[in-house]
Amino acid sequence: MTVVAMLLAGGQGSRLSILSQHRAKPAVPFGGNYRIIDFTLSNVMHAEIPYIGILTQYKPYSLMEHFGNGEWWGFSGRGRIGRILPPATGEEDSDWYAGTADAVWQNRNFLARFDPDLVLVLSGDHIYRMDYADLIAFHRERKADLTIAMQRVPWEETSRFGVAETDKTGRIIRFQEKPKKDPISNLASLGIYVFDTDVLLRRLAEDSERADSKHDFGMNVIPSMLGRDKVFAYEFSGYWRDVGTLQSYWDANMESLDPNSGLDLLGWQLHTNYYEPRPHNELPPRVSRGAVVEDSYIARGCVVEGKVVHSILFPGVRVERDAVIRDSIVMNNSWVGPGCVIERAILDKNVEVAACCKIGTGGENVPNKQFPHLLDTGLVVIGKNAKLPAGLEIGKNVLIYPDTAHSDFAAGKLESGTTIFSSKKSKGVFEI
Numbered sequence: 001m002t003v004v005a006m007l008l009a010g011g012q013g014s015r016l017s018i019l020s021q022h023r024a025k026p027a028v029p030f031g032g033n034y035r036i037i038d039f040t041l042s043n044v045m046h047a048e049i050p051y052i053g054i055l056t057q058y059k060p061y062s063l064m065e066h067f068g069n070g071e072w073w074g075f076s077g078r079g080r081i082g083r084i085l086p087p088a089t090g091e092e093d094s095d096w097y098a099g100t101a102d103a104v105w106q107n108r109n110f111l112a113r114f115d116p117d118l119v120l121v122l123s124g125d126h127i128y129r130m131d132y133a134d135l136i137a138f139h140r141e142r143k144a145d146l147t148i149a150m151q152r153v154p155w156e157e158t159s160r161f162g163v164a165e166t167d168k169t170g171r172i173i174r175f176q177e178k179p180k181k182d183p184i185s186n187l188a189s190l191g192i193y194v195f196d197t198d199v200l201l202r203r204l205a206e207d208s209e210r211a212d213s214k215h216d217f218g219m220n221v222i223p224s225m226l227g228r229d230k231v232f233a234y235e236f237s238g239y240w241r242d243v244g245t246l247q248s249y250w251d252a253n254m255e256s257l258d259p260n261s262g263l264d265l266l267g268w269q270l271h272t273n274y275y276e277p278r279p280h281n282e283l284p285p286r287v288s289r290g291a292v293v294e295d296s297y298i299a300r301g302c303v304v305e306g307k308v309v310h311s312i313l314f315p316g317v318r319v320e321r322d323a324v325i326r327d328s329i330v331m332n333n334s335w336v337g338p339g340c341v342i343e344r345a346i347l348d349k350n351v352e353v354a355a356c357c358k359i360g361t362g363g364e365n366v367p368n369k370q371f372p373h374l375l376d377t378g379l380v381v382i383g384k385n386a387k388l389p390a391g392l393e394i395g396k397n398v399l400i401y402p403d404t405a406h407s408d409f410a411a412g413k414l415e416s417g418t419t420i421f422s423s424k425k426s427k428g429v430f431e432i
Contacts, residue, residue, distance in 0.1 A: 001117045002114055002116040002118075003049050003051075003116055003117065003118045003120055004049075004051045004119055005051065005052040005053070005122060006052075006107070007037075007040055007044070007053065007122045007123075007124050008100055008103060008104075008121065008122065008191075009037060009055060009056050009123075009125070010058055010060070010097060015373075015374060016028060016243075016244065016246060016249060017371065017381060018348070018383040019249070019346070019348060019381070021402070022402065023061075024056065024058050025058075025124075025125045027066060028249070029314060029331050029332070029349075030127070030252070030253065031253060031256045031265050032297040032313065033272060033299055035272065036127065036243065037067075037125070039128060039270065040122050041124075041271065042271050043122075043132060044120075045073045045075075045271060046269070047131065047132035047136075048133075049132065050075075050079055051081050051116070052070070053085045053107055053111075054082070055107060056086050057086065057096065060084070060086060068273060069082070072272060073271050074271075083110065085110060087103075098214070098215045099214050099215035099219075100218075101204055101216055101221045102207075102208070104119075104204060105205070105207070108201060108204070116197050117196075117197060118139070118194055118195065119195045119200050120136070120192075120194055121195065121217070122191070122192055125243070126191065126240060126243070127241040127263065128190075128239055128240035129268040130192070130238065138232070138234045139194040139232070139234070142169075142230070142232050143230065144231065144232045145195070145225065145229035145230045146194070146195050146196070146200075146230070146232070147234050148189050148192070148232070148234065149189075149190045149236050150188060150190060150233045150234065150235055150236065151187070151188055151190055152186055152235075153186055153188045154186070155186050158179060159178055159180055159183070160242070162175060162178065162189040162218040163175070163179065163183050163185045163187055163188050164176075164184075164187050165185045166185075166187065166233050170232050170234075170235075171232050171233075172226060172232065175222050177216075177218040177219045177223070187233060190236060193217065203221055206224070207220055239262035239263050241255075245374070246346070246377075246379055250344075250379055253312055253329050257297060257310060276300075276315065278301070278333070280301055281300060281315040282300060282301065284300060285298045285299065285301065285302040285303070285313075286302070286303050286304070287304045288303070288304065288305040288321075290321075291319075292307040292308070292309075293308045294308070294309045295309065295310045296308045296309065296313070297311075299317070300315050301317075302315065302318070303318045305319060305321040306320060306322055306324060306336070306338075306340075307319075307323070309324070309325070309326045309327070311325045311327060311328045311329065312328075313325075313330050314331045315332050316333040317330050317331075317332070317333065318336065320339075320340075323337065323338060323340040323341070324341045324342070326341075326342070326344070328342050328343065328345045328346070328360075329347065330342075331347060331348050331351075334347050334350060334352070335351070335352045335353065336353045337352075337356070337357070337390070339356040340354075340355065340356060340357045341357075341358050343359065343360040343361050344360045344378055344379055344396075345360050345381070346380070346381045346382070348382060348383050348386075349385070350385045351383075351385070351386050352387045354389055354391075354392075354406075355390045355391070356390055356391045357389075357390065357394070358392075359380050359392075359394045360395070361393075362393065362395060363396050363415060363416035364416055365396050366415075366416040366417040367417055368418075369418070369419065370419045375399055376397060378396040382400045383401045383404070384402040385403045386400050386401070386403065386422075387404065387405050387406055388400075388406075388409070389409055389412075392409060392414070393413040393414065394413075394418075395415050395416030395417070397416055397417050398418050398419070398420075399419045400419075400420045401420060401421045402422060404421070404423075405422070405423070405424065408420055408421070
């Protein structure tokens with residue numbers, strides 16, 4: 001039996017704000033050493049699925065750099081193939097992907113190379129560990145045309161998912177995509193599908209001819225299959241998180257520090273691209289005499305001279321003397337100056353925080369004035385390459401855009417809910 005995995009990795013992830021402004025959502029760093037896409041890639045690797053196509057679209061450069069030829073996940077060498085599949089614009093019957101189903105349809109020639117029995121359609125923007133072999137065995141035992149991995153979610157969260165009603169055999173009899181009210185069930189789709197190849201191509205061909213279709217699996221293809229094809233729900237009980245918002249992204253990172261959360265980065269045997277362009281980041285982390293590290297992850301190349309509590313430091317971060325970092329995520333090669341205090345913050349790569357800054361330590365929990373739907377839980381988010389002047393005080397729900405410089409901060413204090421934009425025009429250098 002031949003299985004091909006098609007990994008959908010073209011999403012913009014707009015709810016992650018500036019973290020995904022210059023990179024695809026699956027390329028957003030996670031957990032001190034990884035990117036979000038590493039979870040799905042590692043699952044495919046552990047399931048010994050030899051062929052994978054990665055469908056990219058939005059800001060793909062960092063994702064392409066990260067995947068390379070796939071060797072870090074075993075997708076190189078004889079009998080192992082991994083390919084990045086961007087939209088083939090300008091070709092007949094091809095254009096920018098109109099939806100998830102259209103993305104797979106446009107790459108049907110990639111599938112045809114392997115003549116697979118089954119196609120595993122995956123999302124590259126979730127945090128989880130799943131044995132796809134169990135999922136495939138479930139699919140084959142029921143002689144299904146489509147099997148959807150699903151999980152019970154709180155009823156108040158059903159509007160974020162496709163939800164299904166099943167009969168006593170597990171066959172799906174009704175499907176509702178992101179219901180705004182009156183959900184039929186709280187059994188939610190995880191965006192993980194196993195298709196019989198012939199059925200998949202037949203239904204995608206039909207969908208491609210429909211002018212009124214959004215060419216989306218959840219909105220169009222799956223509902224069209226009910227009553228005609230055998231569609232089953234595979235209930236998954238393990239750890240699975242959609243990190244589509246700033247708060248859920250922060251939550252999942254913090255759960256990686258909790259041995260009882262179910263998120264086990266070491267036990268899951270995650271693989272990533274370990275190439276490090278800065279040789280000093282290959283050195284072990286150094287915690288100076290007098291420094292304090294509690295309940296935190298400190299990656300290679302870090303130097304800690306201050307105090308780090310319940311936080312994640314990516315490679316190459318430096319924390320100077322008398323600085324304190326709590327409940328925060330600090331990405332690669334950022335520098336936190338002496339005497340700074342940072343609480344409940346996310347700092348992207350190469351951020352410089354000059355001496356005695358106070359970030360997230362005061363002020364009321366006022367939602368961000370310009371983006372209240374993105375930032376309203378008290379987090380502070382600072383974009384890549386931002387440089388903060390000494391003594392700056394920052395409240396809660398503050399958003400600081402990439403490439404901001406000292407001159408962009410007119411005052412020494414940013415009230416809660418403030419947004420600071422860079423006066424420099426982005427040249428697209430922040431992607432990786």
